[in-house]
Amino acid sequence: MTVSSEQELMLTQRANHLVRQARLAAAVFTQYSQEKVDKIVRAMTAAAIENAGKLALMAHQETRMGVTEDKILKNLVASEFLYHQIKDKRSVGVTREFPDLNMVEVAEPMGVIFALAPVTNPTSTVIFKSICCAKTRNTVIFSAHLMAAESSNYAAKIMYEAALAAGAPKGFITWVDKSSRLRRTSELLMSHPEVDLIFATGGTQMVKAAYSSGKPALGVGPGNxxxxxxxxxxxxxxxxxxxxxxxxxxxxxxxxxxxxxxxxxxxxxxxxxxxxxxxxxxxxxxxxxxxxxxxxxxxxxxxxxxxxxxxxxxxxxxxxxxxxxxxxxxxxxxxxxxxxxxxxxxxxxxxxxxxxxxxxxxxxxxxxxxxxxxxxxxxxxxxxxxxxxxxxxxxxxxxxxxxxxxASIGGLGGVYNHLNTTLSFGCGTGGGNITTDNVGIKNLINFKRVPRRRNYVISFQTTKNIYINPGSIDHLKSLKCQSAFIITSRSASRRGHLAQVTERLPQDCHVDVFSDMGPEPDFAMIQRVVAAMRHSQPDTVIALGGGSVLDAAKIVRLFYDYPELKISEIAVNFLDFHHRMIEFPKDMKTQLVAIPTTSGTGSEVTPFAVLKDGHRKISLIDECLLPDVAIIDAHLTRSLPPDITGDTAFDALTHALEALVSTFSSDYTDGLALEALRLIFESLPETLKNPNNVLYRHKLHNAATLAGMAIGNASVGVNHALAHALGARFDIPHGRANGAFLLSTIEYNAQIPSKFVSIPCYPLWVADRKYARAAQFIGLTVEPIEGETEEAKGLRLVHKLRQAVYDLAKLAKQPLSIAELGIPLETYMAAIPELTEIAFSDMSIRTNPRYTLAPEVAQLFANAYTPRERP
Amino acid sequence: MAEPTKETRKLEKIRILGELERGLDDVDKVLATGKTDIELDFSACTFISVDGLEWLEEFLLRADSLKSSVKFVNVQSPVYKVFKVAHIDSLMRACGSPSQDAQGLVC
Missing domain, CATH: 3.40.309.10 (Aldehyde Dehydrogenase; Chain A, domain 2)
Structure with missing residues (x-):
C-alpha cells in the first residue's frame, strides 16, 4: 500500500466514523418530543450567548478578518435572535394545520447533514446551524474552513456539550478536525452515501462541490x-x-x-x-x-x-x-x-x-x-x-x-426587520440555489403533507318560481313585464299555444315574437334572434316550446344581456361538474319565462343549454342559464302526437335514470329522479291510451320537470353522451336517440366498472344498488331465493328494470336499437370511430358512475345496433 | 464440548423494559452460555439511545459468532423507525425485514 492510499484509507475510515456517529444519533433523534427538543435548543442558545465574546475573539485571532465586536454581535444574532424567532415554532409532529384545506403538515427530520462553515463567519455559522439542526432533530457534521477550523470546531464543541447535557443524542454534532487533509475529508463526506443533505455556506468552490456531489444541497450564491x-x-x-x-x-x-x-x-x-x-x-x-x-x-x-x-x-x-x-x-x-x-x-x-x-x-x-x-x-x-x-x-x-x-445586518434578519434570522442566504436560481429564503429551520425539515379527503360541497339549485298545475299559464296575467319577446316554434304557433300566451300577457305589455325557432338550432340562429331582440329591447323573454326552443332562449338571453361573451370561450369542457373553470355572468338583466310544451327535457328547470355545432352538440352549463319562471301547464301538451309524446317521455326517463346513478347524485336528486320514474311508468301508458286525459298528461309533465331538476343538479351520464353524438350525426330526435341506448347503458353501468371514477364526492360505486332501488320504487319485485346475496338479488332487480324499460318502449313504439332508427348498418359502423371520439369528449360522460373508457364507448355504440329481444 | 444441536437449543424470551439506554448485562449473560436462541421482546421498550443501538448491534455480532439466533419481536413503531433510520443491516435482519431500500422508478 502506498503512502497516499494509506492516507486515503485513514481519511475514509475517519469519514465513516463521523457519519456513523451522526447516523445513529439521527436515528435516535426521531424519538424526541417537541419539549425535549426545545429544552436542548434553549441550553445551546444559552451556551452560545455565554461564549459569544470568547468565540468572536478566537475567530478574529485565527482568521485576522473582521472586527471582534461585530463578530460578537453575529454570534448573538445566530443564537439569541434566532432563538426568539424559533422558540415557539413547532418542528416535531404536526407543525401546521390548514383547517380550510382539511390538511396538516407533519415534520420529518432530514437526517445527517454535512455543513460547511465559512472563514468570514466561522463561529456564528456553526452556532446558527447547530441550533437549527437541534430544533429540527437533524444531526450535523461540520467542516470548517482551514483558516478558521480551530474557532469553528471549538464553537461546535461548545454547542455539542451544551446539547448533550440537555439530553441530545450522543454524536448529534461532530466535526472534521483541523489538518492538512481537511479538504479531502470534506470531499469524502460530501459524497458519503450516509449523508442526507449538504448545507453549504462558504466559498464558491465549496458550494459548487456540494452541488456536484449529487446529494440534496442547500447552497448559497455570491453576492454583489x-x-x-x-x-x-x-x-x-x-x-x-x-x-x-x-x-x-x-x-x-x-x-x-x-x-x-x-x-x-x-x-x-x-x-x-x-x-x-x-x-x-x-x-x-x-x-x-x-x-x-x-x-x-x-x-x-x-x-x-x-x-x-x-x-x-x-x-x-x-x-x-x-x-x-x-x-x-x-x-x-x-x-x-x-x-x-x-x-x-x-x-x-x-x-x-x-x-x-x-x-x-x-x-x-x-x-x-x-x-x-x-x-x-x-x-x-x-x-x-x-x-x-x-x-x-x-x-x-x-x-x-x-x-x-x-443591507448586511438587515439581510441577517431579525434585527432591523422580520426576515428569518440566518447566516445562509438562499439566492434562488439566479445564484444557482433552490430557494431565495433566508435559510433556516423550515429548510431543514421534510414536511409531510397529510391531506384528509376533501369535504365536497354539493348544492342544489333550480328555477325559483315554478307554476305546476294545469291552467297555470294564467300566471302570465300577473307577470311583471313592460316588453316581452316570445321565442317559439312554428308548431307551437300552429297548435295555438302562442295565442294562449299573448292573450294572457298584461294589456300594457309590448309583445314581439320570433316564431321560427327550428329543432336543434345552431349559434347562427341564436345570433339572428339576439339581433331581433336588439330592436325590440324587451325586459322579458318568454320561451314557449320544446327543449330546443327553451335551450335556445337561455342562450339568446345570455348573449342579449352580455353581448361581449364569446361562445367558444364559455363552451369549455370540464371534469368537475360543480367547479368548472368558466365564469359566467352572475346576474341576468332580462327575465326569462320558460313554458314547456313537451314533457321531456326539463329545460325549464336546468342550468343547461345544448346547441348544435356541425356534427356535434355543445353544452353550456351555468346557474345563470336557469329561467326565472317556469310554467308547467299540462294543457299545452294535450295536442302532442303520440310519437313525440313517446320520444320526449323517453328523454325524461333517461334523465331520471342517469341522474339517479350520477356521481353527483344526492338525496335531493335521488328523490326527484325516483318520483319522476314512478310518474313516467304510471302515466305514459295511460297518456298513450288516452292522449286528452289531462290528469296523466299532468303527471307526465311534472315527471319531466322533476327529472329536469334532478339532472340540473346531478347531470346525466354516458347514455346522453352517446345520444348527443348519434343525434347530431344522423339528425335523430334527442329522446329517440336516448332510448336506443338505454338498455345497454343500464346493463353497462350496473356492472362492476373496469375503471372507477376518481372524484371525491363519489366515495362508493352504488349504481347497481340504485337501479335495483329504482326497480323497487316503481313496484317491481323478485321472488326471494334462499341463501341469495343482496348483490345477486339486486342484479335480478336491475334485470327487471330493463324488462320494464323494454316493455314501456314497445308500448310507446320507441326504438331500442339503432337499426330501428333506419340507419344502414354500414353507414353506422363507418361512423363509430367519429361517434366515439365525440361521445368521449361529451360533458355528459363526466358524471357517469362508471369511468367510461374509449373502447367501451365504441363497444356501446356497436352493441346498440341490433334490435333487442326482451331482456 | 459438542455444540448443542438445533433440537437441544433452548429459546430464551426476554422483554426489554422501558428505555434501552445501554447494554443489558443479564441479556449478555444469557447469550454467553452459547446454548440458547434468544427472542428479544420490544413491546415494552419506549426509547432507545445511541448506546442502546450500539449494544444491540454488537450483541447481534456476538450472537452470530456463537451461532445463536436472535430475533426482535413486537417492536413498537417509534423504535422500529429508529432501526430503519439507523441503516444497520443486522438490526433489520433481527426484525425479519429487508435491509435494503427497494429501488423503484423515480417520479
Missing part, C-alpha cells in the same frame, strides 16, 4: 449588493445606515453594500455626510490605486488577503496618503459601470458609487451590479416613495431587498 439611494430618502439616516452596514465586521457580510446608486439631487448631501462621518471619498487617481490593490489583475476577482481588513490598512497598502482614522473608502465608479473593475463584490470597507439622473437610470445601474455576480442575493434601497420601491423590487433579482436599513 446594489443599493439605490432615491431622492426621497432620508439622506442623513441613509448615510449612517450604510456606514453601519458596510463597516460591519469590516465588510465580510455578503449581503453588505457593494455599489451605491445615488440620485443626483441628493448625491452631494449624501457624500458630504459620508465625509463628515469619517469616510474617505477617493479621487479618480485613488480609485485606480485601490483597484490595483484589491483586484487580482490575473483573475479580475477580489484579493482575498484583504477580505475583512480595516479601511486604513487598505488605504495604506494602496498608497493613499490618509493619516486620520477612516471608516471606509468610497470610490466613484466612472465610465462604463458594467466594465468597471470595482463593480464586483468587495468583502471589505470599500464601497463603489455612481450618480444617476432618474429612477429608470437608477434601477438600470442597480441591475448592472445585480447581474454582475450577485443575482438572487441581496439589494437595498433608501426611499420614501412606495411606487419607486415597488418598481425597484420588481426589477431587481434578489432574495432579500432591504428597505431603509443596513
Amino acid at each position: 449588493t446594489p443599493v439605490y439611494v432615491h431622492k426621497s430618502a432620508n439622506v442623513l439616516s441613509a448615510a449612517m445606515d450604510i456606514i453601519i452596514s458596510k463597516t460591519f465586521d469590516n465588510g465580510t457580510e455578503c449581503p453588505s453594500e457593494q455599489t451605491l446608486v445615488i440620485d443626483r439631487e441628493v448625491s452631494e448631501q449624501l457624500l458630504n455626510e459620508f465625509k463628515r462621518l469619517g469616510c474617505h471619498l477617493c479621487t479618480q487617481e485613488e480609485v485606480e490605486k485601490v483597484s490595483d490593490l484589491i483586484i487580482d489583475s490575473r483573475s479580475g476577482g477580489i484579493n482575498y488577503k484583504l477580505v475583512g481588513q480595516p479601511a486604513n490598512l487598505i488605504a495604506d497598502q494602496a498608497g493613499l496618503n490618509i493619516t486620520q482614522p477612516i471608516k471606509m473608502l468610497l470610490c466613484p465608479l466612472n465610465g462604463e459601470l458594467r466594465h468597471h473593475k470595482l463593480a464586483i463584490e468587495k468583502l471589505m470597507p470599500v464601497l463603489g458609487y455612481v450618480i444617476v439622473d432618474s429612477v429608470n437610470e437608477g434601477i438600470n445601474k442597480a441591475l448592472d451590479i445585480n447581474y454582475a455576480g450577485g443575482t438572487g442575493h441581496t439589494a437595498g434601497i433608501f426611499c420614501e416613495d412606495d411606487d419607486v420601491i415597488e418598481r425597484f423590487s420588481d426589477a431587481i433579482n434578489a432574495g432579500r431587498i432591504i428597505v431603509n436599513s443596513p
Whole structure:
C-alpha cells in the first residue's frame, strides 16, 4: 500500500466514523418530543450567548478578518435572535394545520447533514446551524474552513456539550478536525452515501462541490449588493445606515453594500455626510490605486488577503496618503459601470458609487451590479416613495431587498426587520440555489403533507318560481313585464299555444315574437334572434316550446344581456361538474319565462343549454342559464302526437335514470329522479291510451320537470353522451336517440366498472344498488331465493328494470336499437370511430358512475345496433 | 464440548423494559452460555439511545459468532423507525425485514 492510499484509507475510515456517529444519533433523534427538543435548543442558545465574546475573539485571532465586536454581535444574532424567532415554532409532529384545506403538515427530520462553515463567519455559522439542526432533530457534521477550523470546531464543541447535557443524542454534532487533509475529508463526506443533505455556506468552490456531489444541497450564491439611494430618502439616516452596514465586521457580510446608486439631487448631501462621518471619498487617481490593490489583475476577482481588513490598512497598502482614522473608502465608479473593475463584490470597507439622473437610470445601474455576480442575493434601497420601491423590487433579482436599513445586518434578519434570522442566504436560481429564503429551520425539515379527503360541497339549485298545475299559464296575467319577446316554434304557433300566451300577457305589455325557432338550432340562429331582440329591447323573454326552443332562449338571453361573451370561450369542457373553470355572468338583466310544451327535457328547470355545432352538440352549463319562471301547464301538451309524446317521455326517463346513478347524485336528486320514474311508468301508458286525459298528461309533465331538476343538479351520464353524438350525426330526435341506448347503458353501468371514477364526492360505486332501488320504487319485485346475496338479488332487480324499460318502449313504439332508427348498418359502423371520439369528449360522460373508457364507448355504440329481444 | 444441536437449543424470551439506554448485562449473560436462541421482546421498550443501538448491534455480532439466533419481536413503531433510520443491516435482519431500500422508478 502506498503512502497516499494509506492516507486515503485513514481519511475514509475517519469519514465513516463521523457519519456513523451522526447516523445513529439521527436515528435516535426521531424519538424526541417537541419539549425535549426545545429544552436542548434553549441550553445551546444559552451556551452560545455565554461564549459569544470568547468565540468572536478566537475567530478574529485565527482568521485576522473582521472586527471582534461585530463578530460578537453575529454570534448573538445566530443564537439569541434566532432563538426568539424559533422558540415557539413547532418542528416535531404536526407543525401546521390548514383547517380550510382539511390538511396538516407533519415534520420529518432530514437526517445527517454535512455543513460547511465559512472563514468570514466561522463561529456564528456553526452556532446558527447547530441550533437549527437541534430544533429540527437533524444531526450535523461540520467542516470548517482551514483558516478558521480551530474557532469553528471549538464553537461546535461548545454547542455539542451544551446539547448533550440537555439530553441530545450522543454524536448529534461532530466535526472534521483541523489538518492538512481537511479538504479531502470534506470531499469524502460530501459524497458519503450516509449523508442526507449538504448545507453549504462558504466559498464558491465549496458550494459548487456540494452541488456536484449529487446529494440534496442547500447552497448559497455570491453576492454583489446594489443599493439605490432615491431622492426621497432620508439622506442623513441613509448615510449612517450604510456606514453601519458596510463597516460591519469590516465588510465580510455578503449581503453588505457593494455599489451605491445615488440620485443626483441628493448625491452631494449624501457624500458630504459620508465625509463628515469619517469616510474617505477617493479621487479618480485613488480609485485606480485601490483597484490595483484589491483586484487580482490575473483573475479580475477580489484579493482575498484583504477580505475583512480595516479601511486604513487598505488605504495604506494602496498608497493613499490618509493619516486620520477612516471608516471606509468610497470610490466613484466612472465610465462604463458594467466594465468597471470595482463593480464586483468587495468583502471589505470599500464601497463603489455612481450618480444617476432618474429612477429608470437608477434601477438600470442597480441591475448592472445585480447581474454582475450577485443575482438572487441581496439589494437595498433608501426611499420614501412606495411606487419607486415597488418598481425597484420588481426589477431587481434578489432574495432579500432591504428597505431603509443596513443591507448586511438587515439581510441577517431579525434585527432591523422580520426576515428569518440566518447566516445562509438562499439566492434562488439566479445564484444557482433552490430557494431565495433566508435559510433556516423550515429548510431543514421534510414536511409531510397529510391531506384528509376533501369535504365536497354539493348544492342544489333550480328555477325559483315554478307554476305546476294545469291552467297555470294564467300566471302570465300577473307577470311583471313592460316588453316581452316570445321565442317559439312554428308548431307551437300552429297548435295555438302562442295565442294562449299573448292573450294572457298584461294589456300594457309590448309583445314581439320570433316564431321560427327550428329543432336543434345552431349559434347562427341564436345570433339572428339576439339581433331581433336588439330592436325590440324587451325586459322579458318568454320561451314557449320544446327543449330546443327553451335551450335556445337561455342562450339568446345570455348573449342579449352580455353581448361581449364569446361562445367558444364559455363552451369549455370540464371534469368537475360543480367547479368548472368558466365564469359566467352572475346576474341576468332580462327575465326569462320558460313554458314547456313537451314533457321531456326539463329545460325549464336546468342550468343547461345544448346547441348544435356541425356534427356535434355543445353544452353550456351555468346557474345563470336557469329561467326565472317556469310554467308547467299540462294543457299545452294535450295536442302532442303520440310519437313525440313517446320520444320526449323517453328523454325524461333517461334523465331520471342517469341522474339517479350520477356521481353527483344526492338525496335531493335521488328523490326527484325516483318520483319522476314512478310518474313516467304510471302515466305514459295511460297518456298513450288516452292522449286528452289531462290528469296523466299532468303527471307526465311534472315527471319531466322533476327529472329536469334532478339532472340540473346531478347531470346525466354516458347514455346522453352517446345520444348527443348519434343525434347530431344522423339528425335523430334527442329522446329517440336516448332510448336506443338505454338498455345497454343500464346493463353497462350496473356492472362492476373496469375503471372507477376518481372524484371525491363519489366515495362508493352504488349504481347497481340504485337501479335495483329504482326497480323497487316503481313496484317491481323478485321472488326471494334462499341463501341469495343482496348483490345477486339486486342484479335480478336491475334485470327487471330493463324488462320494464323494454316493455314501456314497445308500448310507446320507441326504438331500442339503432337499426330501428333506419340507419344502414354500414353507414353506422363507418361512423363509430367519429361517434366515439365525440361521445368521449361529451360533458355528459363526466358524471357517469362508471369511468367510461374509449373502447367501451365504441363497444356501446356497436352493441346498440341490433334490435333487442326482451331482456 | 459438542455444540448443542438445533433440537437441544433452548429459546430464551426476554422483554426489554422501558428505555434501552445501554447494554443489558443479564441479556449478555444469557447469550454467553452459547446454548440458547434468544427472542428479544420490544413491546415494552419506549426509547432507545445511541448506546442502546450500539449494544444491540454488537450483541447481534456476538450472537452470530456463537451461532445463536436472535430475533426482535413486537417492536413498537417509534423504535422500529429508529432501526430503519439507523441503516444497520443486522438490526433489520433481527426484525425479519429487508435491509435494503427497494429501488423503484423515480417520479
